Amino acid sequence: MKDTKKSITLSVVIPCFNEEKTLKICVGRVLAIADESLSLDVLIVDDCSTDQSLIIAKELSSKHPEIRVFHHGKNEGKGAALRTGFEQAKGDFVAVQDADLEYDPLDLKRLLIPLRNNEADVVLGSRFLSYGAHRVLYYWHYLGNKFLTFLSNMFTDLNLTDMETGYKVFRKEVFHKIKIKENRFGFEPEIVAKIAQMRLRVYEMGISYYGRTYEEGKK
Numbered sequence: 001m002k003d004t005k006k007s008i009t010l011s012v013v014i015p016c017f018n019e020e021k022t023l024k025i026c027v028g029r030v031l032a033i034a035d036e037s038l039s040l041d042v043l044i045v046d047d048c049s050t051d052q053s054l055i056i057a058k059e060l061s062s063k064h065p066e067i068r069v070f071h072h073g074k075n076e077g078k079g080a081a082l083r084t085g086f087e088q089a090k091g092d093f094v095a096v097q098d099a100d101l102e103y104d105p106l107d108l109k110r111l112l113i114p115l116r117n118n119e120a121d122v123v124l125g126s127r128f129l130s131y132g133a134h135r136v137l138y139y140w141h142y143l144g145n146k147f148l149t150f151l152s153n154m155f156t157d158l159n160l161t162d163m164e165t166g167y168k169v170f171r172k173e174v175f176h177k178i179k180i181k182e183n184r185f186g187f188e189p190e191i192v193a194k195i196a197q198m199r200l201r202v203y204e205m206g207i208s209y210y211g212r213t214y215e216e217g218k219k
Contacts, residue, residue: 006116007036007038007039008038008039008091008112009040009091009092010038010039010041010092010112011042011090012043013085013086016046016047016053017048017053017081019053022101023044023056024056025101026098027067030108033108033109034066038112042067043088044057044060044099045085046069047072047078047081054071070084070088077183077184077187079182079184079186082187089175092171093169093172094170095168095169096168103166103167103207103209107207111123111207115169121171121200121201122168122174122203124168124203124204124205125165125169125205126165126205126207127165129206145164148164149161156192158192163189163192174200177198
């Protein structure tokens with residue numbers, strides 16, 4: 001596949017809850033992927049953090065005009081944060097980026113290629129397809145992810161390897177049609193189910209994964 005290099009804007013929605021230790025680094029890595037053919041619209045949605053996350057987000061916004069910050073007055077969950085971000089996104093494409101450091105934003109540029117070439121409507125990053133570095137962590141967590149993906153595939157008739165992936169990139173016309181109802185982690189199977197119902201062109205690509213331990217802040 002050859003990227004056309006046509007100039008586009010990518011909206012990156014970053015749901016954030018108590019990520020003061022990683023938010024600035026994460027946003028810096030996202031901003032670093034911009035180039036002459038890729039502009040960014042970065043939306044940080046603070047879900048009523050009780051640490052310094054919102055302050056850090058506002059400081060970043062004051063320094064970078066491409067960053068916009070939104071805040072929930074009460075904790076509503078990751079799905080609600082994504083809903084807020086999706087409603088405000090202005091880009092040609094929209095991506096989900098967790099505020100921790102488990103995913104490498106450089107992978108977003110690869111995930112955009114099938115979209116930019118008009119070969120896909122949605123591209124999902126898979127932690128279980130071979131690509132890049134993968135930190136070796138919890139076996140039972142891995143099995144749980146595989147089981148949930150198996151159940152999702154049964155109901156959607158998709159052959160995904162990683163339904164729970166944190167990297168999902170959509171074409172603008174798609175994310176405007178997806179209405180998330182789940183407020184918390186149920187949004188992952190909800191999004192996949194709605195993608196399947198819309199009969200979209202879905203691609204999956206391997207990504208790097210730098211998983212955190214629970215002691216390191218994994219939720």
